[in-house]
Amino acid sequence: MIEFKHVFKKYPNEVLAANDFNVKIRQGEFIYVIGPSGAGKSTFIKMMYREERPTSGEIKVNDYELQKIKNSEIPFLRRELGIVFQDFKLLPKLTIFENVAYALQVIEKDPETIATRVNYVLDLVGLKHKVDAFPNELSGGEQQRISIARAIANKPEVVIADEPTGNLDPDTAAGIMEILERINSEGTTVVMATHNSQIVDQYKHRVLEIEDGKIVRDQTEGGFFQDED
Amino acid sequence: MIEFKHVFKKYPNEVLAANDFNVKIRQGEFIYVIGPSGAGKSTFIKMMYREERPTSGEIKVNDYELQKIKNSEIPFLRRELGIVFQDFKLLPKLTIFENVAYALQVIEKDPETIATRVNYVLDLVGLKHKVDAFPNELSGGEQQRISIARAIANKPEVVIADEPTGNLDPDTAAGIMEILERINSEGTTVVMATHNSQIVDQYKHRVLEIEDGKIVRDQTEGGFFQDED
Amino acid sequence: MKISTFKRHVVESLKSLKRNGWMSVAALSAVTVTLLLVGILFSILMNVNKVASDIENDVQVRVLIDRGTNKKQEAKLKQNLAKLHSVSKIKFSSKEQELKNVIGSYGKEFKLFGGDDNPLNDVFVVSAKKPEQTVTIAKEAKKMKHVYDAKYGGASAKKLFNIVDNIQKWGIAISLLLLFVAVFLISNTIRITILSRKNEISIMRLVGATNGFIRWPFILEGAWTGLFGAIIPIIIVDLGYVWLYGIISNSLASTGYSLLTPSVFLFQIDTLLILIGIVIGAIGSGISMRRFLRI
Amino acid sequence: MKISTFKRHVVESLKSLKRNGWMSVAALSAVTVTLLLVGILFSILMNVNKVASDIENDVQVRVLIDRGTNKKQEAKLKQNLAKLHSVSKIKFSSKEQELKNVIGSYGKEFKLFGGDDNPLNDVFVVSAKKPEQTVTIAKEAKKMKHVYDAKYGGASAKKLFNIVDNIQKWGIAISLLLLFVAVFLISNTIRITILSRKNEISIMRLVGATNGFIRWPFILEGAWTGLFGAIIPIIIVDLGYVWLYGIISNSLASTGYSLLTPSVFLFQIDTLLILIGIVIGAIGSGISMRRFLRI
């Protein structure tokens, strides 16, 4: 469960990237976040995992109230979220295997379990043959898929994906969507910022549209509704 | 003019990313490079500006024969090309203005000319108000547009763009396409790797399709033809 | 922390050391050069100190024996002197020998005073265990039978003490300065390498690693850097010291002064170098990271 | 290079210094601490050297004057001695003064030889300009009229020369070691900061910058780092030296030895520190970049 109440975010340079966000995302939902470049989609998403702090307002993610959370609790919040970053954020000096494994090592899984799970998710995104490569030896789309693999590796309750198909061709993108659909059908919440209108049209889900730091549309499949407080 | 003759590229890890590429791109052409993730599009493009060297074969770009070029000539080759990188490659410690200006400073333009030109191209991509921001203060799509602005800043003979709309919403992407169309109509060659099928469909140009390191299609608008030697 | 996690940290730290390539080489060589300087200068300073205190210990009390004292009485006096617990050595010098010294310093005219004309006394040259005790020894000796006078160099000895004291004080000051510099440079180097990995650290945090989890491999990597960086300095200092010890000891032999024994001294200095390396490497690493672990 | 381009490089280098924040601070402080060490140790070494050579120069030839020589003849002798071009100072010491010295060293019995019984000679104590010249002076003096004998300390002087020589040799060795360490550490620090900017450099190349264009701001930034890093060491060394000079000079005054004059010495050491800083900063920077400019 993710809930934003009167959330404002003003960056130090005076850009107002979130102007009174009020959103509630229930466990198990699939929600698209769309809007033009620079609208505030990534900011919205970054506030969920506390990369950015709101200037004011309340954010609740699962059982964490982010305005009250202590620094030492942040890692535990993030472990409940699987995050696909817009710029991938792979560790440059770890191999693909180690990058994905990292997300499991932090929760101190034992090495065998980690190996099995890493190979499984790498297979899912079609990159099992790249286990020993380093990030800079991969194509853009391949790096993006590693980021996706890492996000789903520890079976998080919520997957937050920022533009996860930006560097993927339509076929590969469809493959990724199938994966997200499947984990969503198993109960995982999925929040996905995207520019890909084909995907939004094809896989129908709730759509949140942000424009210039304001939520201008919050629409369940097929219909409009105004966001309630 | 860009010409590939029997170009092979094998990365140290044995991946064959270019398998006998034979392509000729005439001055003033607009060509899409498409294909699935990891096919070899970026490798193809990187070989044009000598970020990667082919394992064998001949590449000619404008008047440079890349297999013979001296290290000290590479900067001059690159100045004739405007490059949009898949991962943007902005200088993190320079402001947006300085980033774009850099491409003009290297050719020792005088400061006034630089200022005028930088403001002009930033205006083109709709980011004039961000001149003083640093790259990490921009959204993904904004960074991508800066990379585009920098590529066209010194009016290069050839623009090489790797996935230039991957992080852009459809409207902004259309804006960028208009710019590329216009500079192309003024005589600039445009090579553009993309996954965006809507764009390829809407703005009709020659299409080069790569799959698994092989050129599988080289099609002018509306028709197929096999690539000649 | 689970054992498997600890193992992971160790493996990870070594891997990272390797994969950071030139950065690791640069950090390692900074540690190496710094510890080399510390090793060499410390060896010199501590030996200068040692020789200085040898010189200081060399100050002697000259106990002048009453003329007409017979051999037996002299032996008794020697026993009494030896009983003073602060006395380390007693040497007899006859008045003829004393006269020779005078002639050596002031000229052959004094030959006139040879034989029975010799106005000098037989002397016991007494060395103190500690230089501060010379004064007491002289006082005690004066009270003894058959002692004509007891002198301990007076002003000139005090001047020597003063010089030696100064050498030792400066030695300590330089050593402290050197230690401070070494600690600072090593931790600063480690800090720079960590600053350059700011990005990596922030990614680690973003994928749910706790500060402890992030920190351990870095701390261990710092410790390895310190440890490996101590190897070459230790080899150079050890071999160099043994070699120079041979040469210098020889030429010092006649003076009675000596350098610090290699076996003991090298063990100490090696330990010091390894400790500085590991501890400062690890701590420097741990502290430098704090900045990045706040957010 | 156009003037506007050169201006740009200067501006760029300063901007970069500022924007690299903690990295610049770390590099600057490494330079600062290294130069501080160099400054302090060099000051000490060069003064030890100075005092050692003062001591060496202090070895004197004692020219014993024939008894019965009258004042006029003595004055003549003094003139003759002064004519020797290697002589720097001549001091007269009467036989009464000489006797006092003997009494001071060997005991009051020698008081018996006061007055006309005094077997000693009047003496001219002659200082040489260079210690090696003492032997020649002694030889020349012996040939002169009214000279009874001329002595120059012999073995004990040679021993002193030896010690002083050793001190100076070691001083030079330590100075060289120190210089090497400073050069290495400063260039190494600069190298690490550049290694951490590998990425930036490769981007610059990708957008068409020539190696020269890329290199200049880095070289200038290295030079600034060296220059700014020299400021604090210069201040500390200058103030500290002036302060200690006051104290130590005072206590040395009686001995006739002296430290290096602050005005001259500080100018030299300040120049040295600035030069090391700028030159090594710039060169270290230029060299470290070569690796990245090949591709």
Ligand SMILES: Nc1ncnc2c1ncn2[C@@H]1O[C@H](COP(=O)(O)OP(=O)(O)OP(=O)(O)O)[C@@H](O)[C@H]1O
């Ligand atoms: N760290 C920052 N400091 C200052 N301004 C920022 C920062 N991050 C983002 N912004 C600004 O906030 C606004 C929203 O940015 P955000 O990254 O949320 O956009 P976005 O919707 O994700 O765009 P895109 O589709 O291009 O990724 C933009 O105008 C951007 O320039």
Ligand SMILES: Nc1ncnc2c1ncn2[C@@H]1O[C@H](COP(=O)(O)OP(=O)(O)OP(=O)(O)O)[C@@H](O)[C@H]1O
């Ligand atoms: N530096 C490298 N070292 C080793 N292999 C590499 C390197 N760069 C790319 N590859 C491999 O070469 C193949 C082609 O990569 P390339 O980046 O050209 O793909 P692409 O067509 O641009 O893909 P995308 O659409 O995902 O960007 C991929 O399998 C990739 O893993």
Ligand SMILES: [Mg+2]
């Ligand atoms: Mg975004």
Ligand SMILES: [Mg+2]
């Ligand atoms: Mg690519």
